[in-house]
Amino acid sequence: MKRLIPACILTLIAASASAQTATPERVTDTPSGQPVPRFVSLKFDVANGRSGPSQDHPIAWRYTRSGLPMQVVAETEEWRRVTDPDGETTWMHRSILSGRRSAYTLEETVLRARAEEDAPIEAVAEAGIVLFLERCRTGWCRVEAQGYRGWVETGTLWGLYPEEQGDNGNGSAALSGSLPRDTALR
Numbered sequence: 001m002k003r004l005i006p007a008c009i010l011t012l013i014a015a016s017a018s019a020q021t022a023t024p025e026r027v028t029d030t031p032s033g034q035p036v037p038r039f040v041s042l043k044f045d046v047a048n049g050r051s052g053p054s055q056d057h058p059i060a061w062r063y064t065r066s067g068l069p070m071q072v073v074a075e076t077e078e079w080r081r082v083t084d085p086d087g088e089t090t091w092m093h094r095s096i097l098s099g100r101r102s103a104y105t106l107e108e109t110v111l112r113a114r115a116e117e118d119a120p121i122e123a124v125a126e127a128g129i130v131l132f133l134e135r136c137r138t139g140w141c142r143v144e145a146q147g148y149r150g151w152v153e154t155g156t157l158w159g160l161y162p163e164e165q166g167d168n169g170n171g172s173a174a175l176s177g178s179l180p181r182d183t184a185l186r
Helices: none
Strands: 038-042 047-050 059-063 069-075 079-083 089-093 102-105 109-112 121-125 130-137 140-145 148-153
Touching (some): 121 148
Antiparallel strands (some): 038 069, 047 059, 102 130, 109 148, 130 140, 140 148
């Protein structure tokens, strides 16, 4: 069995990240025209989160992991107010955020060959791994990380919308996928 291990540790995120909270209703009357809240990810290995929406504001957190999911909770024309997997909120310039979707493992997470509890294990991701989302359906997401692909149960991930986490209320599958464009830059 293969184990996925964090490539580096964030300055602020501990291995025991807090549980994901419910997402409020999404608003689309924003400077970018994109819904808020929404999930994005970091483009670079080093990114600064500031205490306010300008470079004149001090750096509150320095993030050291490309691909880390962030939730945009507010925005200006050039800046995004984001929340990280540990619940910290900072401001980031839109140019350092990507629309590529990812998720963060809150605990050890099994990647399976199929979206079934008894499917063969492809790999095991330790807590704190960034997994890139391919698609989600009824409690499972297809992910990729460190050259491995598989299906993971959504309960161990931060960075998902409520409809991606399980049954959407009418018994049908909740399907989603990564957007083909960079939504953070609009």
